[in-house]
Amino acid sequence: MGEAAEGRGRGKLILFGEHAVVHGYAAVACGLPLGAVACVRRGHSESFRVDHPAGSFEAEGKVLEAARGIVARFGLRLEELDGFVRLEVPVGAGMGSSAALAVALARAAQKLSGRGDAQTVEEAVSFAEGLFHGKASGIDQSAALGGGVFAFKRDGAGGPPTIEPVRAPTLRLVVAQVAPSASTAEMVASVSALAERRSSTAAIFEAIGQVATEGRQALEAGDLQAVGELMNINQGLLAALGVSIPAIDEACRLARDAGASGVKLTGAGGGGCVVALGPDEATTRAIQEGWEVRGWPVYTFTLES
Amino acid sequence: MGEAAEGRGRGKLILFGEHAVVHGYAAVACGLPLGAVACVRRGHSESFRVDHPAGSFEAEGKVLEAARGIVARFGLRLEELDGFVRLEVPVGAGMGSSAALAVALARAAQKLSGRGDAQTVEEAVSFAEGLFHGKASGIDQSAALGGGVFAFKRDGAGGPPTIEPVRAPTLRLVVAQVAPSASTAEMVASVSALAERRSSTAAIFEAIGQVATEGRQALEAGDLQAVGELMNINQGLLAALGVSIPAIDEACRLARDAGASGVKLTGAGGGGCVVALGPDEATTRAIQEGWEVRGWPVYTFTLES
Incomplete structure (x- = not known):
């Protein structure tokens, strides 16, 4: 052997x-x-x-x-x-x-x-x-x-x-798969089609890009509250692009109710996963439990800097 | 007398x-x-x-x-x-x-x-x-x-x-008051505070401005589907500003499930009203009924051009 x-x-x-x-x-x-x-x-x-x-x-x-x-x-x-x-x-x-x-x-x-x-x-x-x-x-x-x-x-x-x-502080992340995943290629194509139809879409990409830049700065400054706020903003902008779905919206609401610093879909949207940032161990567990009650597979990660 | x-x-x-x-x-x-x-x-x-x-x-x-x-x-x-x-x-x-x-x-x-x-x-x-x-x-x-x-x-x-x-086509609008109204002054102040904290907020205002400009064009072109799509985009951008609330999100979901062309909060957010655009008489009634079941006061308006 x-x-x-x-x-x-x-x-x-x-x-x-x-x-x-x-x-x-x-x-x-x-x-x-x-x-x-x-x-x-x-x-x-x-x-x-x-x-x-x-x-x-x-x-x-x-x-x-x-x-x-x-x-x-x-x-x-x-x-x-x-x-x-x-x-x-x-x-x-x-x-x-x-x-x-x-x-x-x-x-x-x-x-x-x-x-x-x-x-x-x-x-x-x-x-x-x-x-x-x-x-x-x-x-x-x-x-x-x-x-x-x-x-x-x-x-x-x-x-x-x-x-x-990017030098980041310790990140407590909770991820749930809230729906079957949509095809990334199809979601990218649907957003591209939106951009063809609606010229305002370019301004939304610009806003998402600026949120990502601010998110990087917030990570480097170790400001977890700002990181979370920017995740929430990013989620709204993704919803504006039409790639959020009711299950994602519900997961975001549950996580915010449980005290998440921020929460958003991760990936192409249309299904798939949401990621929440927990401010501390206890809240992270509360987010996890709130999602598990809904029957979603949940993964927790602690990223050490 | x-x-x-x-x-x-x-x-x-x-x-x-x-x-x-x-x-x-x-x-x-x-x-x-x-x-x-x-x-x-x-x-x-x-x-x-x-x-x-x-x-x-x-x-x-x-x-x-x-x-x-x-x-x-x-x-x-x-x-x-x-x-x-x-x-x-x-x-x-x-x-x-x-x-x-x-x-x-x-x-x-x-x-x-x-x-x-x-x-x-x-x-x-x-x-x-x-x-x-x-x-x-x-x-x-x-x-x-x-x-x-x-x-x-x-x-x-x-x-x-x-x-x-703005020369607009006939608009079938359904409005529900889904929560007590927040103070407009306080909501404007909360968005201004966000803009102070997060420089990306300026890009979101820009995106909303472009959506409004496209919305006006869509109204003048009589393209109700485009008007609705832009209302949905506008709602995502308002959510990114943090002025949507769970009851507004729920009302939007119910209206979309009922077939609304578009739906968004109207006014300052944080409470108050949502407005949906119905593509036809029957769908408008379905939106209205879906909202009334939730116990929200509902108003319907047909704006003739």
Whole structure:
């Protein structure tokens, strides 16, 4: 059977700036302590299993193709490996599960093979994310590889994005998946269609971009109350873009009633997850409990600076 | 007893642009078919009665002072009159009840006395609105006097506002008072405090101003679907300013579920009224019924062009 190699990749949350980021404005995101763990050893397997919070599946289609391509970059063939990936974040819920999976598997493959470097890992992940998402923004990949809080801005000329680490205070985050996730591509397309119809949409992107910039400053100043207030403002602006839904609105209300510093949808909207910032341990627990009563899967994260 | 004279003033709704209007952006408002009816005759009365949808009161304090000042401009003394005002819109709910009252009484006094002209009426109303609201924007007064849909923009130099009529298609509006009204002055102050704390607020005012401009264009183009969509966008932007409340959010959701073309709070927020645009008679009734089930007072208006 030989020695097993393990690799980890992080999930991600967007704290500020989704949708506007597509139009060239800065966003703020973070890598999560949870994400994906890949475990592989040399052997033989007919299939490659992915466990996730809601169940388990055998990789097929794009996932299988991505896994094959990732390990091939380290001179390995998936059929000559025995292993699995365990996802700690929900699949397709705007928490970067696919990038976490790709990073975890690439790192495990690198360790097992003793070949390739950080650059090879990045290339393998880019390849996989391209398969999963077409033209991916790169936010998920940055979070999955590096973790921490960071500011992200697309290069208008189509070059690589600007990624800058953001020094943040300890963040107590509670995340709930309040509805099935909408397709990110479809939500981005729906916002683009709105922007075509309504010229005022450009001013909303501008406002979201400014909120993200202020959010970064508030994080760097360690002002959690300001961070929360700006999350609330960001949520209103996302609602103005039409990507909030009743379940998201309800989750926001419940979290605010429980004392959240701020709460917003995270990701493309139309479904998926909300993220709340708790001012302290007790309030964070109250937010969590309020959401769990509604039957939503809830994840809590403490991001240490 | 002598002949009685009647005067009418209109209530108002802001369709687009509240709060941003304070910062120099255009807003769109309309005068309503309902408002206030004043009926006076020469006689003698110890008091002056105001009937309104939720009850009745004897004028005192500022209301009494305003009524005295209004009739005095037409050479009349309130004590030598017998009469009352009937308000058809709720008091202090963002529907311009005070301007409607002032216009109704001034017009009745003008008819009874045979003195003064349109200019005298306007002056009497300005005096009363100054008493009620301090430095009033002038939107309520314009609506109460003129009716119709109009664009309103403050003069940055402190001069008189620009008021332009807007040619609109027939509008089926449903209004519910979903919560006690917050003080307009306090809500404006809370938004100003937000603007002090968060520089991104300026971009939100800009976005609201652009939505109002697009809303005016949509009205002039007779595109009710666009008008509704812009109302929904406007509501998200108002939520971003922190002036929506759970009852307003709920009313918006109910109206959208019932098929409203658009729905938003109207006025300063923090309580008060929401306004929905119905695409047709049946949907308008469905919105009305959905709101009445919640126990909210509901008013429907059809504004003909």
